[in-house]
Amino acid sequence: xQQGEEDPQALSIQEGENxxxxxxxxxxxxxxxxxxxxxxxxxxxLILIRSNEREKHSGRLRVTLDTSKKSSSLLITASRAADxxxxxxxxxxxxTASKLTFxxxxxxxxxx
Amino acid sequence: xxxxxxSPTHLIKTRGQQVTLRCSSQSGxxxxxxxxxxxxxxxxxxxxxxxxEENGRGNFPPRFSGxxxxxxxxxxxxxxxxxxxxxxYLCASRDATQALEVAFFGQGTRLTxx
Numbered sequence: 372x373q374q375g376e377e378d379p380q381a382l383s384i385q386e387g388e389n390x391x392x393x394x395x396x397x398x399x400x401x402x403x404x405x406x407x408x409x410x411x412x413x414x415x416x417l418i419l420i421r422s423n424e425r426e427k428h429s430g431r432l433r434v435t436l437d438t439s440k441k442s443s444s445l446l447i448t449a450s451r452a453a454d455x456x457x458x459x460x461x462x463x464x465x466x467t468a469s470k471l472t473f474x475x476x477x478x479x480x481x482x483x
Numbered sequence: 484x485x486x487x488x489x490s491p492t493h494l495i496k497t498r499g500q501q502v503t504l505r506c507s508s509q510s511g512x513x514x515x516x517x518x519x520x521x522x523x524x525x526x527x528x529x530x531x532x533x534x535x536e537e538n539g540r541g542n543f544p545p546r547f548s549g550x551x552x553x554x555x556x557x558x559x560x561x562x563x564x565x566x567x568x569x570x571x572y573l574c575a576s577r578d579a580t581q582a583l584e585v586a587f588f589g590q591g592t593r594l595t596x597x
Contacts, residue, residue: 402584411571413487413588414526459525463584470516470539471575471586473525 376475377460383480390447392477394460395440401464403436404471405445408457417445417458450481486510487576489589496564496596504559504592506574514579515557516586517549520571532557533579561594569596 378393396403402421406414420427420436420443427434433446447454457478461471486509496502508515514533518526528541532551546562555576561568571593575586 404585406588411520411522411591411593413573413590414575414586415588416585419585461525469579469584470528470531470541471518471526472528473518475525 377458377477379477380475381478381480383482384450386450386452386481386483388450390450390454390479390481392445392458392460392479394443394445394474396443396460396462396472396474397441398462400438400462401469402462403434403443404461404463405432405434405443406459406461406473408459408476410456414459447479450479452481452483455479455481487574487587487589489572489574489592491592492590493593494595496594498564498566498596500564501560501562502564502594504561504572504574504594506557506559506576506589508555508557508574508576509587512576512578512587513555514577515551515555516575516577517557517559518573518575519543519568520573520591522570526573529559564596566596569594 404419405417408414418429420434431448436443457476459476460474488507490505516531517529520526529543531539535551548560550558571591573591574589577586
């Protein structure tokens with residue numbers, strides 16, 4: 372079963388605009404990660420935020436985490452057509468037996 | 484691009500048949516996980532191998548089985564294929580002993596069961 376849901380399911384914006392995606396999860400976590408997937412192929416890790424962190428930046432990406440609300444958001448600033456992809460949040464528990472539990476994903480379309 | 488490679492990239496099988504998917508982990512990674520991703524859904528955890536032993540399993544029946552070899556490459560075997568097994572199968576590797584939570588994914592194998 373999925374850990375949670377992402378919102379919105381689909382997002383269409385123009386190049387240069389910002390894109391915000393939200394993720395909710397259900398259980399306690401050690402970390403939350405965001406992955407990107409192009410055209411149903413492999414996933415690429417974007418950013419990881421630990422449960423004791425509230426905000427993290429990486430280039431044009433900004434991630435926030437609210438453990439009290441069990442939610443996270445991913446902001447992509449100044450979007451580009453190349454950002455068109457599906458974005459997934461995944462929660463994890465640290466350790467050798469850890470696994471990633473993915474959300475349902477947000478499909479982002481960036482048009483010129 | 485990660486160092487994780489999967490083969491084959493595409494596969495068509497008939498219901499009831501058996502299939503083996505292969506994954507070569509990124510160098511130095513001792514943990515491999517397999518995920519099933521149905522169309523329009525997020526990946527679902529199938530199982531994980533750490534140093535050749537299964538150490539985690541998701542909600543998948545026993546006809547889904549796996550192996551990890553001494554060189555940390557891995558296989559996913561599915562017996563008695565069903566139509567619902569049609570999906571993208573993803574392999575991911577990481578170095579669990581370094582407590583690195585980031586997983587490196589291969590490009591996946593698209594399995595179609597007809």
